[in-house]
Amino acid sequence: MTSSEHIPQAARQMTDDSYLLEVKNLRKHFPITAGILARLKGYTRAADDVSFYIRQGETLGLVGESGCGKTTVGRCVVRAYKPTAGEILYRRADGSVVDLAQIRGREVRTYRKDIRFIFQDPYAALNPRMTVFDLISEVLAVNHIGTRAERVDQVESLLKRVGMRPEYMRRYPHAFSGGERQRISIARALITNPRLVVCDEAVSALDVSVRVQILNLLEELQADFDLTYLFISHDLSVIRHICDRVNVMYVGKLVETAEATELYTQPKHPYAEALMSAVPVHDPVLRDSQHRIRLEGEIADPSNPPSGCYFHPRCRYAQPRCSTEEPALHDLGNGHFAACHFAEELNLQGVRMG
Amino acid sequence: MADTLIDVKDLRIHFFTDEGVVRAVGGVDLAITRGKTLALVGESGCGKSVACRALLNIVHRPGKIVSGEIIFHRMFHQSSGSGSDASVDIAELNPKGREIRDIRGKEIAMIFQEPMTSFSSMYTIGNQIMENILLHTNLSKQEARILTIELLDKVGIPKPSRLIDEYPFRLSGGMRQRAMIAMALSCSPTLLIADEPTTALDVTTQANILDLMQNLQKQYEMTLLFITHDLGVVAEIADEVAVMYLGKIIEKSDVFTLFNSPAHPYTQALLKSVPKIAMTREALDPIKGMVPNPYSRPSGCPFHPRCPKAFAACKTIVPKTTSLGLHHTVQCLLYEDVTERQATEALS
Ligand SMILES: Nc1ncnc2c1ncn2[C@@H]1O[C@H](COP(=O)(O)OP(=O)(O)OP(=O)(O)O)[C@@H](O)[C@H]1O
Ligand SMILES: Nc1ncnc2c1ncn2[C@@H]1O[C@H](COP(=O)(O)OP(=O)(O)OP(=O)(O)O)[C@@H](O)[C@H]1O
Ligand code: SF4
Ligand SMILES: [Mg+2]
Ligand SMILES: [Mg+2]
Numbered sequence: 001m002t003s004s005e006h007i008p009q010a011a012r013q014m015t016d017d018s019y020l021l022e023v024k025n026l027r028k029h030f031p032i033t034a035g036i037l038a039r040l041k042g043y044t045r046a047a048d049d050v051s052f053y054i055r056q057g058e059t060l061g062l063v064g065e066s067g068c069g070k071t072t073v074g075r076c077v078v079r080a081y082k083p084t085a086g087e088i089l090y091r092r093a094d095g096s097v098v099d100l101a102q103i104r105g106r107e108v109r110t111y112r113k114d115i116r117f118i119f120q121d122p123y124a125a126l127n128p129r130m131t132v133f134d135l136i137s138e139v140l141a142v143n144h145i146g147t148r149a150e151r152v153d154q155v156e157s158l159l160k161r162v163g164m165r166p167e168y169m170r171r172y173p174h175a176f177s178g179g180e181r182q183r184i185s186i187a188r189a190l191i192t193n194p195r196l197v198v199c200d201e202a203v204s205a206l207d208v209s210v211r212v213q214i215l216n217l218l219e220e221l222q223a224d225f226d227l228t229y230l231f232i233s234h235d236l237s238v239i240r241h242i243c244d245r246v247n248v249m250y251v252g253k254l255v256e257t258a259e260a261t262e263l264y265t266q267p268k269h270p271y272a273e274a275l276m277s278a279v280p281v282h283d284p285v286l287r288d289s290q291h292r293i294r295l296e297g298e299i300a301d302p303s304n305p306p307s308g309c310y311f312h313p314r315c316r317y318a319q320p321r322c323s324t325e326e327p328a329l330h331d332l333g334n335g336h337f338a339a340c341h342f343a344e345e346l347n348l349q350g351v352r353m354g
Numbered sequence: 355m356a357d358t359l360i361d362v363k364d365l366r367i368h369f370f371t372d373e374g375v376v377r378a379v380g381g382v383d384l385a386i387t388r389g390k391t392l393a394l395v396g397e398s399g400c401g402k403s404v405a406c407r408a409l410l411n412i413v414h415r416p417g418k419i420v421s422g423e424i425i426f427h428r429m430f431h432q433s434s435g436s437g438s439d440a441s442v443d444i445a446e447l448n449p450k451g452r453e454i455r456d457i458r459g460k461e462i463a464m465i466f467q468e469p470m471t472s473f474s475s476m477y478t479i480g481n482q483i484m485e486n487i488l489l490h491t492n493l494s495k496q497e498a499r500i501l502t503i504e505l506l507d508k509v510g511i512p513k514p515s516r517l518i519d520e521y522p523f524r525l526s527g528g529m530r531q532r533a534m535i536a537m538a539l540s541c542s543p544t545l546l547i548a549d550e551p552t553t554a555l556d557v558t559t560q561a562n563i564l565d566l567m568q569n570l571q572k573q574y575e576m577t578l579l580f581i582t583h584d585l586g587v588v589a590e591i592a593d594e595v596a597v598m599y600l601g602k603i604i605e606k607s608d609v610f611t612l613f614n615s616p617a618h619p620y621t622q623a624l625l626k627s628v629p630k631i632a633m634t635r636e637a638l639d640p641i642k643g644m645v646p647n648p649y650s651r652p653s654g655c656p657f658h659p660r661c662p663k664a665f666a667a668c669k670t671i672v673p674k675t676t677s678l679g680l681h682h683t684v685q686c687l688l689y690e691d692v693t694e695r696q697a698t699e700a701l702s
Binding site for chain 2: 030032034063064065066067071120123165167170171174175176177178179180181201204205206207209211212235236237275278279280281282283284285286287294295299300301302303304
């Protein structure tokens with residue numbers, strides 16, 4: 001446990017006044033149990049000592065291999081999960097700072113309006129017994145915001161902005177396509193005029209043209225209301241388009257953070273390089289060219305990670321010390337950090353500009 | 355045709371809702387070639403999932419197949435001579451009957467768009483995958499478990515011998531998606547329908563999954579119907595591409611022709627609106643206009659209200675399928691003799 005627990009909420013400070021959110025040494029460990037007696041066998045370290053910040057009005061990307069802990073980090077930020085340890089400092093509208101990791105119960109609910117979450121799996125997130133209108137306006141009704149007529153207006157106009165027909169309002173979620181359900185989730189998150197939105201694969205089920213429409217909407221809202229986003233996505237072209245800075249995670253740890261263009265052109269961590277090389281090129285003629293770095297070797301198990309650098313069993317630059325010594329985050333200047341022993345020396349390839 | 359595995363003819367699926375009839379699939383003709391990969395692309399809500407689920411005769415209420423055929427050319431390998439052609443019309447089968455249940459999961463497997471729709475949260479993923487294996491093969495429980503662990507390993511699940519006993523909600527989104535891929539592959543299907551199977555996967559995991567599917571395809575001559583929004587994935591794996599718009603296949607061709615010389619104005623706009631990775635943060639340009647009201651589809655060409663090349667006839671005449679080359683078809687009046695159409699339509 002960190003000593004932060006003993007700091008009174010009012011005295012908390014962030015490293016910089018421009019930050020809306022600062023996460024320090026965040027850990028979320030899930031117990032692994034076995035057998036009917038639920039014997040404890042160990043922990044999945046889904047988020048392991050993760051630290052980062054987001055400036056007010058900024059979009060921070062979060063990328064990484066499937067299962068590396070992105071959703072877990074996002075859920076901790078919105079306090080859908082209680083972190084195992086660490087601080088999640090959040091600057092309230094009045095300027096005061098609160099540690100979201102410490103609050104509980106009813107207090108968590110007071111932030112539900114300002115901090116919103118767009119779920120990765122809309123099917124699981126939308127209550128099948130509620131109509132689209134009820135799903136989107138629920139949070140307003142619960143907080144007694146506006147009259148019913150006003151809420152109908154609001155839902156209507158938001159549905160239009162996400163490219164859906166207001167006529168749909170009385171339908172139930174099962175009657176929609178995957179991308180339509182995803183847009184219902186987006187409308188549900190945006191209805192409260194939030195200050196911070198965690199978007200977990202929020203546009204992954206959308207075709208390019210609807211996706212562009214949603215990305216443009218998110219940017220408009222950001223320009224108008226100084227909205228801040230934590231944007232989790234596998235689509236590196238989307239991340240490139242919408243993010244100012246990007247965090248790269250690998251097996252529960254942050255391995256690289258940089259300004260977006262710099263990460264794409266000059267990645268400093270070998271995992272980030274492999275990620276950039278695997279971006280599909282939109283041209284069937286190039287499909288068989290040997291451009292991708294195939295990640296061979298066993299996928300790391302977050303309950304029993306490799307020694308030293310977690311990436312070493314799959315890294316093509318690994319040296320003997322990588323299997324024994326855990327690399328620290330190297331400061332490469334300009335807000336660029338990478339957790340690789342050779343971050344300064346390696347000359348890694350950026351994304352292919354197709 | 356000998357090498358056609360599935361022949362869909364004039365398939366129409368309507369949803370009879372209180373507010374009106376939604377014509378989700380409005381006359382689809384589609385031939386799926388044996389052993390090839392066909393990618394199906396199109397705007398959100400255009401009917402891709404509804405059409406593909408129909409290939410397994412799964413139509414949710416209040417939907418109905420109102421017309422059309424889905425001819426499945428099954429091949430039984432026999433010791434004597436060539437396999438006999440035992441075709442069935444899937445659209446005609448009883449959706450709860452024996453015959454379709456034998457086909458589902460075994461000959462035709464489907465990876466559903468949202469993993470939680472096909473996994474129950476009550477059982478472990480291992481139990482659910484093993485159940486499918488036990489239902490369709492003669493393997494013992496023990497053998498089924500070993501096969502399941504192998505499959506989970508193949509789709510890149512770490513520590514498969516432990517995660518086989520995990521419940522779906524304890525897995526990440528991408529792990530659930532891969533578990534579902536493992537389940538779909540468990541009986542080496544003849545046709546694998548994959549509805550957005552890699553949306554929850556990062557690019558490196560996605561690359562491995564696409565490799566796996568392509569290897570299985572070569573090994574077992576599996577046919578792949580791949581629904582995706584990611585044109586990068588289409589460019590990587592498809593042999594043929596079908597483009598859907600408002601319930602119709604408006605263009606189909608081999609993948610190279612489609613990327614090089616798309617014929618339909620919608621396809622052209624689709625290829626242009628892809629965010630390029632190299633591009634800077636300027637506003638992206640979506641296809642203009644809103645998806646039309648599902649209860650009243652536009653007259654004439656369904657794309658005409660949003661089409662930059664539309665002309666007067668597009669409002670009234672429904673385009674027919676025109677052949678532009680060996681394997682290239684399009685539904686657009688730019689490629690038809692409009693005066694002739696007007697003349698014939700005036701007569702009838
Ligand atoms: N509720 C839970 N209980 C137990 N383990 C969990 C739970 N949620 C996540 N995990 C585990 O934590 C790890 C990280 O999962 P998480 O969902 O954060 O990954 P992710 O980076 O979002 O992956 P994806 O890109 O596939 O969505 C995984 O090993 C997962 O199995
Ligand atoms: N049960 C239902 N009742 C009424 N309409 C429905 C029902 N199910 C689907 N629809 C409608 O049918 C249309 C086609 O849906 P479908 O799921 O096939 O779209 P899709 O092409 O797969 O889109 P996406 O890419 O978003 O998944 C949509 O407009 C949807 O709203
Ligand atoms: S038929 Fe007309 S409206 Fe339709 S796509 Fe062709 S040009 Fe455009
Ligand atoms: Mg996730
Ligand atoms: Mg769909």
